[in-house]
Amino acid sequence: MTENPRAPRITATSRRNMLFGTAAAGAALFAAGCTSNESNDGKEDEAGSANVADDKPGKKVTIGFAGPQADHGWLNAITTQAKNRAKKYKDVTLESTEGSNDNAQQIGQVETLINKKVDVLVILPADGKALTQVGLKAMRAGIPVVNLDRIFDSQQAYRCWIGGDNYGMGLNAGHYIGEQLKDKKNAKVVELAGIDNLELTRQRSKGFDDALKNYPNIKKVARQSAEFTVESGQAKMAQLLRAQTKFDALWNHDDDQGVGAERAIKQAGRDEFLMVGGAGSKRVMEAIKKDDGVIKATVLYPPTMAASAIDLARALGQGKGVSGMAEFEIPASLTLYSAVVTKENVDEYLPIGFT
Incomplete structure (x- = not known):
């Protein structure tokens, strides 16, 4: 299943308060900002779109995705969410590994993506501690890493962590x-x-x-x-x-x-x-x-975090931000909210239920 030993917690009270939405909430990029830090004389254009990633095709970005073997319903949903979100963008090419629960094999897969010089990496490590060094290697090679759910031992091994609570x-x-x-x-x-x-x-x-x-x-x-x-x-x-x-x-x-x-x-x-x-x-x-x-x-424990990780990676690769925040850079850590699904709200959440 998922592992997240250090993730900070947020106290949102509903799904609509989550920093990142779900596939059902629409395909727009969600609440994180990353800009080129160009001030444009302190002004934005009418829509503020110059430094904001949106659905319109922009700079082409190759995203490397590496996760564990999809031998569990949740992990299979993680892979599916990532691939489906990447297909949504005409400017994104996704280089996805087969997935492995063997640490040495997954390290090798990530190293292959580094050697291919992908623009950004999204990594859900089979073991966060074991894959920390390869995360560091990517960052030192100038490839920003979005660390998904199971966290690396060092913050230097990733640009942003996103996961569950x-x-x-x-x-x-x-x-x-x-x-x-x-x-x-x-x-x-x-x-x-x-x-x-x-x-x-x-x-x-x-x-x-x-x-x-x-x-x-x-x-x-x-x-x-x-x-x-x-x-x-x-x-x-x-x-x-x-x-x-x-x-x-x-x-x-x-x-x-x-x-x-x-x-x-x-x-x-x-x-x-x-x-x-x-x-x-x-x-x-x-x-x-x-x-x-x-x-x-x-x-x-939403597998839609993988779709949001692709959103983050695309924004990082394009040097653009995401509407909804004042900060120039994406946060270092994003924690999704663990909503309780009951008979009263189940219809809202059914579209993101995994099989």
């Missing part, structure tokens, strides 16, 4: 569950986490626990860590169900492993609790809309 994901899941159970005495919740040796899992659990502190009537009675796979989700959920004969809510960190969790729930014939998913798969959103099972919500 793991702590906020857990926090919002906890607050949603808390509000549903706030009037229930001695409410019990369980947690089906991801891979425990990943910082992202620890951040999600911490956010969840911190949120529950606001609801003294709720106690987390059990936690199991799975591996972001269907098989592990089913096995670990079955263990939770055997150990806990009755509880009121379940938070599952990942919608892909949630497929297995739902199988275990159905096999056990349990339905006394509500379930909140994580990441925002289309399958889960459709279940939320249908509203005939335990799934009531999912907390987003």
Whole structure:
């Protein structure tokens, strides 16, 4: 799944407040600025378009894209989002690698893109720490790097980081569950986490626990860590169900492993609790809309960040900014908001649900 150990958090209250929008929000570049720093005598033209990237063809930009193997629904959506956004621009050529979970192989793929002298690199590293040196190599070669989600160990290895908010994901899941159970005495919740040796899992659990502190009537009675796979989700959920004969809510960190969790729930014939998913798969959103099972919500970790990364890379390559900010340069770090998708707002988010 995704890893983001250091990302700063924002406190936006809705999807419309996110720094970067989604594919459903339109194809325009979003809230980040990058200009050539030319003042034009301190004035802009009527539309301020001289230094602002837009949909109109401009300077041709070759963007290199390197990510992990698309062996997970979310990662597959990342690759799809990047490719589809690049196709939107007539002035963008995307050089995409096959994707690999092998660090040495991914390093080699990035080095090939560096040798091709692409204008900008977008990198979602399989392991941020392991790929830091190749990020540094690109930056030293004069190729700006947009670091996507899993962060490098050094800020010198990237020009801009953009990714999701793991702590906020857990926090919002906890607050949603808390509000549903706030009037229930001695409410019990369980947690089906991801891979425990990943910082992202620890951040999600911490956010969840911190949120529950606001609801003294709720106690987390059990936690199991799975591996972001269907098989592990089913096995670990079955263990939770055997150990806990009755509880009121379940938070599952990942919608892909949630497929297995739902199988275990159905096999056990349990339905006394509500379930909140994580990441925002289309399958889960459709279940939320249908509203005939335990799934009531999912907390987003938007793969649309990859489309926004292409927007950023294009702006960097053209030396232009993006409308909506006063700053001359794009921010060093951009954190997407982890919105909670429920029956009330699911139609808004369905277009960005991943398969």
